[in-house]
Amino acid sequence: MDTDRLRRGLTISVRTVVTREWRLLAGTLLALCGYALWVGATGAAISQFASFADVSTAVDPWTGETTAIAGLVFVLWVVLPAIVATWLVDRAVTNVSDNLEEYYRITPLLLLVPPVLVLAGGLAALAIVGTGPALAVVLVAALYFQIRTLTYSYRVFSFSYPRLQQLSLFVTSTVLLLTVLVEAAVAAGREPYAVDAVTGFGDLLGFTGAGSLVDGTATAGGFSVRPLLAVAIATPLVLGSGYVCVQFVVGLLVRLRGNELPRSKLRTGQRYPEFARPTTKRQSSLSSSSASDPTIATDGSTAAASTAKSAGEMDSQATTAETDNTAAGGDSDTPAANQPAGDDEEDVTHTRVFTPEATDDETRIAAEDASGEECPFCEAPLNAGADSCDNCGASL
Secondary structure, rough: HHHHHHHHHHHHHHHHHHHHHHHHHHHHHHHHHHHHHHHHHHHHHHHHHHHHHHHOOOOOOOHHEEEEEEHHHHHHHOOOOOOHHHHHHHHHHHHOOOEEOHOOOOHHHHHHHHHHHHHHHHHHHHHHOOOOOHHHHHHHHHHHHHHHHHHHHHHHHOOOEEEHHHHHHEEEHHHHHHHHHHHHHHHOOOOHHHHHHHHHHHHHOOOOOOOOHEEEEEEEEEEEEEEHHHHHHHHHHHHHHHHHHHHHHOOOOOHEEEEEEHHOOOOOOOOOOHOOOHHHHHHHHHHHHHOOOOHHHHHHHHHHHHHHHHHHEEEEEHHHHHHHHHHOOOOOOOOOOOOOOOOOOOOHHOOOOOOOOOHHHHHHHHHEEEEEEOOOOOOOEEEOOOOOOOOOOEEE
């Protein structure tokens, strides 16, 4: 186990909370302010339309007109904001190419350490202080765990389905928005109206007794909270931890089977473990054979030196012959005795390129630098003993 890499990854995971993810908290606060304005504006518009059309907005008794208004309110106040929230969060953890941001490209399990620490701190504060601010910290930690699970789904090699986690985030956003609406109604003194609305909407969907989510009480560990708030806290934790558990089991099975997969089948930023690389064994065998047989480099350098020396001797002989020919009659305007008549054009076939004789040190360095291996991703030549490709930067 590479402890240094794990320590660096843990440092990056924790540091990202301060350097990058503070924008998520600021964005959440701004989104809540915008959501309040959206609810107020659309609520006023719906009220004006109901007055103009002489439609009752009462939820008791529940009528067909109430169903239409409730459906419109649910779409405007819950579904659309949940879609926007899911899109904004996914955009915050990916780049312009819809790939995972570089600061999330670490060991996947390390991505879950910060939200688990925040959740543990919130639960400890809840045990010491009680409900109130500590409960808000636990809710924020649960939502943060869901967000980091989304980055986890982008990063892992096996069972990597970010769309599935986006759907989970949408469900979590829906439950949280319903909780915000109910808590706001209770804080405004409209709890009976909220109970009747939730009861009628639950009966419409086939869930009887849904009003108890608002006026009921859930007790756990000596703490009493509203059931809907408890559901809002449990939803991201159950969905996120459930995905992590399933992914862990699938990843273990894939590792045992040793499935090989080319890098082109994966997304940028997705983890590519050693066991999944089809060329790992071939590269390892080549490297081990080169290391165990030192005569390969020596033979290669000797052959290169012999070739260069032979080329130098041929150039020397050709130069000597040309000098003799010039001395015999090269200054004469008449053709030589052994030259055919009428062939007074320049013979370009005798053009030569000077090749300097290579020394033993030069050929040895060239033989050591050229490993004969190619990058499995871009097929560029690799230097001997290289850990990464100089062309594409892929880790070997």
